[in-house]
Amino acid sequence: MTSTPFGQRVEIGDAADIVTARRAARELCERLGFGKADQTRLATAVSELARNVIQYAGTGHCLIEDGSDALNRRIQVVVEDQGPGIANLEQALTYGYSTSGGLGAGLPGTRRLVDDFQIESAPGLTRISIALNKPF
Amino acid sequence: MSSLFDDLRHSRRSAILDEWLSALRAGAPQHTDAPASMLARSDTEAQALYDAILDALIEHQPADSRSTAAKDTPVNLTALLRQWSAEPARQGLSPAQPISGLLALKRILLRELIASPDSSRDTELPWLEQLFDSLALLTFETFGETRERMIAAQSLSLMELSTPVLRLWHRILLLPLVGVIDTQRARQITERLLEAIVQHEARVSILDLTGVPIIDTSVAQHLMKTIDATRLLGTRTVMTGISPEGAQTLTKLGIRFGDVISRATLRAGIAEALLMVDRRIAPVEARRATGGA
Ligand SMILES: Nc1ncnc2c1ncn2[C@@H]1O[C@H](COP(=O)(O)OP(=O)(O)OP(=O)(O)O)[C@@H](O)[C@H]1O
Numbered sequence: 001m002t003s004t005p006f007g008q009r010v011e012i013g014d015a016a017d018i019v020t021a022r023r024a025a026r027e028l029c030e031r032l033g034f035g036k037a038d039q040t041r042l043a044t045a046v047s048e049l050a051r052n053v054i055q056y057a058g059t060g061h062c063l064i065e066d067g068s069d070a071l072n073r074r075i076q077v078v079v080e081d082q083g084p085g086i087a088n089l090e091q092a093l094t095y096g097y098s099t100s101g102g103l104g105a106g107l108p109g110t111r112r113l114v115d116d117f118q119i120e121s122a123p124g125l126t127r128i129s130i131a132l133n134k135p136f
Numbered sequence: 137m138s139s140l141f142d143d144l145r146h147s148r149r150s151a152i153l154d155e156w157l158s159a160l161r162a163g164a165p166q167h168t169d170a171p172a173s174m175l176a177r178s179d180t181e182a183q184a185l186y187d188a189i190l191d192a193l194i195e196h197q198p199a200d201s202r203s204t205a206a207k208d209t210p211v212n213l214t215a216l217l218r219q220w221s222a223e224p225a226r227q228g229l230s231p232a233q234p235i236s237g238l239l240a241l242k243r244i245l246l247r248e249l250i251a252s253p254d255s256s257r258d259t260e261l262p263w264l265e266q267l268f269d270s271l272a273l274l275t276f277e278t279f280g281e282t283r284e285r286m287i288a289a290q291s292l293s294l295m296e297l298s299t300p301v302l303r304l305w306h307r308i309l310l311l312p313l314v315g316v317i318d319t320q321r322a323r324q325i326t327e328r329l330l331e332a333i334v335q336h337e338a339r340v341s342i343l344d345l346t347g348v349p350i351i352d353t354s355v356a357q358h359l360m361k362t363i364d365a366t367r368l369l370g371t372r373t374v375m376t377g378i379s380p381e382g383a384q385t386l387t388k389l390g391i392r393f394g395d396v397i398s399r400a401t402l403r404a405g406i407a408e409a410l411l412m413v414d415r416r417i418a419p420v421e422a423r424r425a426t427g428g429a
């Protein structure tokens with residue numbers, strides 16, 4: 001885990017990194033003054049995305065940053081990998097769709113858990129950006 | 137055939153061996169509390185190793201020592217060397233310890249070889265190099281393997297410790313889950329729970345999740361599989377200890393545990409489980425009233 005001026009970068013390569021990533025997310029959340037429920041939903045979202053990276057791309061990384069401005073506290077997380085990409089985004093975001101025998105709840109669930117959700121995917125680059133906001 | 141290796145093995149054995157032993161002692165970690173028996177044992181070990189190495193040098197020298205097809209290291213030498221390297225690994229010493237001991241012997245033998253008037257140096261020098269190279273490799277390999285096995289064994293026992301299945305009451309089991317639940321851990325939890333169910337003829341098992349930091353889709357799916365398996369054995373499951381935030385998150389994720397009974401606290405879960413086996417916790421007074429009648 002390395003610190004950047006605005007937050008932290010966690011390399012994702014095995015299951016232990018999932019724990020590191022979600023712990024880092026939870027800690028920054030707490031530091032910025034988000035409540036327990038927010039900490040848990042962000043940690044869970046990061047857990048889902050990081051697990052997908054390991055499961056479908058092998059390796060990747062995760063950036064956890066403080067994006068607060070004068071009006072809002074904001075924590076944003078970008079999870080990125082250079083894997084095969086998601087063939088059909090619409091399907092992947094549908095509850096119950098899984099190519100691995102999973103519940104297929106990870107991506108649609110994450111989208112519902114967070115305040116902002118953006119996904120872009122092509123062979124060689126999948127990037128998912130999520131954020132939680134809370135007014136001061 | 138070399139007369140030098142023969143000399144070192146027989147007529148000059150004790151002088152050279154003593155030199156090596158004192159080099160070993162000088163390089164050994166200074167444990168003031170090392171029992172004398174341990175030092176004595178490593179002396180006999182070193183002697184046996186010395187003899188085996190010189191026997192190998194004498195008997196196993198390839199006809200053409202420059203041939204790349206090295207002969208296999210003799211079995212007894214391999215065994216001795218494995219023991220030589222596994223012991224420091226078990227004691228948590230650095231791999232430098234067995235290796236430097238081996239290289240100390242190599243330096244002594246090399247010096248003798250260079251000083252000897254023998255004309256067969258051309259074949260013996262590469263042979264000595266070759267043998268010690270393979271011995272050094274074997275030492276590293278054994279050291280690494282031993283450490284890996286130790287670590288695997290330790291994490292296995294840690295994992296077992298962290299998944300106790302407790303018999304809470306007649307036909308009621310309690311499984312307090314603590315920590316990260318990955319695929320391997322989930323499989324182990326299921327196995328242990330199923331075994332315990334059969335062994336105790338359990339009717340209810342309580343899965344307490346108080347110590348599980350995050351319940352994401354993967355953990356949820358593992359739990360569902362565990363619960364499905366217990367259902368096949370005719371046991372019902374009560375889940376306890378999901379935090380309010382956890383419950384909220386699970387709902388948002390769209391995860392439902394079907395007809396599994398869930399209670400916020402372990403206390404409420406135990407009460408529920410007792411009801412399922414037609415028992416209940418009652419105040420002493422009430423019991424006296426009915427029992428005394
Ligand atoms: N980073 C990624 N790279 C490539 N494909 C992905 C990636 N993330 C998700 N996918 C694809 O999208 C599908 C849906 O992902 P989602 O996380 O929703 O469900 P899942 O991982 O299959 O199951 P789970 O409910 O356990 O998360 C996956 O099955 C996979 O095919």
Ligand SMILES: [Mg+2]
Pocket residue numbers: 048051052102105106107353
């Ligand atoms: Mg997933």
